[in-house]
Structures are given as C-alpha cells and as structure tokens.
C-alpha cells in the first residue's frame with residue numbers, strides 16, 4: 243500500500259486530491275490542517291495554542307505539529323499506508339519526518355508536488371474564501387508557502403523523491419494522473 247506525501251501551494255487542490263486518493267486505495271488521509279481545525283473547534287489545549295497562528299495564516303510551531311504526526315504514525319491503523327497532506331511544511335519538519343520514519347521503519351514511496359501556476363492559485367483562493375479568511379490572511383498564507391514550504395521542492399528533489407503532477411487540469415484528470423503515478 244502506498245505511502246505518500248502531498249505538497250502544493252494553498253489552493254493547489256492538495257486536500258481534495260489526497261482525500262480522493264486515500265479513499266480509492268483504502269489508506270489513511272492524515273491532514274494536519276483538519277486535525278488542527280478540529281482541535282480548535284473542540285477547544286483542546288492543542289487547539290487553543292494553534293488557533294492564534296492559524297487565524298493569521300502563520301505556521302503553527304513545529305513542536306506542536308511534530309508531536310501530532312508522531313502520535314498519528316505510531317497508530318496501528320497506519321500500517322496499510324497513508325497520505326500526509328499539509329505535513330511537512332518546512333525543512334525542519336521534513337528532517338523530523340525522515341528520522342521518525344527511519345525509527346518506525348516506514349518509508350514513503352513518493353513526494354508529490356501538485357503544480358499550479360500562481361495566477362490560477364490566486365483565482366482559486368478567492369473562490370474558496372472562508373468567511374473567516376480576510377484577504378490579508380490569504381496573502382500571508384501564500385507568503386509563508388513561498389518562504390518556507392516551497393523550499394521542500396528542492397529538499398525532496400535532492401533526495402530524488404519528488405514527482406510532479408500537473409494540478410492545473412480538471413479535477414478528475416489530476417486524480418487519474420496521480421493514480422497512474424502510484425500504480426495499483
């Protein structure tokens with residue numbers, strides 16, 4: 243069963259595609275954004291700490307997210323495969339992930355970058371704007387992506403693990419390309 247990491251700018255369709263692919267292959271979809279949002283909604287201690295950063299479109303401190311991933315990947319239900327959606331978000335998290343996976347003897351098959359041109363991203367972001375998202379928060383999220391998360395493209399290219407999929411096509415065509423890459 244595949245183990246995959248999905249990268250992509252905000253608005254690239256990463257969450258949607260990760261959900262579809264996870265369902266199709268019967269593997270776990272681990273979205274740090276979803277886990278954090280539910281912690282915020284339930285006002286857990288994690289949620290109370292993370293909410294402040296999320297409201298600004300900033301990254302939640304590594305320590306909080308890393309603990310969450312460590313707990314998730316040590317669960318027995320992940321043995322059949324997984325998709326990480328939204329993690330890692332910076333080089334420190336990527337390095338942590340490599341050492342965690344070595345420790346628990348699991349290895350990813352692909353890091354997939356869903357590529358979408360900037361002008362298309364901007365258009366999509368405005369279209370899916372949540373009521374609590376101001377334009378400033380959206381702009382900050384893109385800035386954080388460019389300054390931190392986009393460095394992962396280099397990081398994984400050096401590791402010879404990066405696969406690029408064109409995210410600027412019909413949703414079902416993106417899914418089909420992903421399935422072709424992953425195989426049966």
Ligand code: AMP
Pocket residue numbers: 252274275276278295296297299300301302303304307327328329330331335383
């Ligand atoms: P997402 O749904 O993946 O766009 O994530 C929503 C928000 O959750 C982000 O803007 C961050 O504030 C936070 N977040 C999600 N994943 C991470 C991560 N790996 N590291 C730090 N913050 C994260």
